[in-house]
Amino acid sequence: THSIKEKEYYEYILKSAEKLDLLIANLLRLSHIKDSPLEKTQIDLMHLVKDVVKQLSYSPDFKSFKIYISGDPSLYVSSDLTLLHLTFQNIIENAVKYKDTTKNECHLKIIIEKYN
Numbered sequence: 864t865h866s867i868k869e870k871e872y873y874e875y876i877l878k879s880a881e882k883l884d885l886l887i888a889n890l891l892r893l894s895h896i897k898d899s900p901l902e903k904t905q906i907d908l909m910h911l912v913k914d915v916v917k918q919l920s921y922s923p924d925f926k927s928f929k930i931y932i933s934g935d936p937s938l939y940v941s942s943d944l945t946l947l948h949l950t951f952q953n954i955i956e957n958a959v960k961y962k963d964t965t966k967n968e969c970h971l972k973i974i975i976e977k978y979n
Contacts, residue, residue, distance in 0.1 A: 881922070885956070890900045892949055901943040908975045911944075914950045916973075924959045927968055934975030 865873075880896070909932070916930055955971070962969045 868941075878923075889949070889953070890910055892945070901946065903941050904944055905939045906942055906944055906947060908938050908940060909934065911948060912951055912975060915948060915955060919952065919955055919959075922959075927966075928959060928962070929968060929970045931970065931972045932975070933973075935977065938975055938977060
């Protein structure tokens with residue numbers, strides 16, 4: 864049997880390894896983007912944000928999060944898909960990373976709308 868301290872230490876190591884893996888993956892993506900020319904395309908923002916949230920929802924850190932996505936489903940932007948995907952991924956990951964740990968459940972509201 865393992866002591867509570869050992870289990871806590873194991874969970875800490877596991878979380879640290881997951882964060883390191885994510886950091887390395889993001890650095891590899893960023894270096895690839897840096898070396899590639901920007902490819903502007905029309906991007907459905909609602910679909911993109913939902914896709915990012917779906918990909919990140921498998922992370923254990925997201926279990927305590929309720930995520931609400933609303934706004935204009937017809938809003939498109941002209942940008943580089945990979946770069947915009949990484950941008951939204953980073954923003955959402957930071958919301959999770961810097962959440963209020965005193966709360967059992969956290970809420971993230973993402974509103975997609977045109978701003979003049």
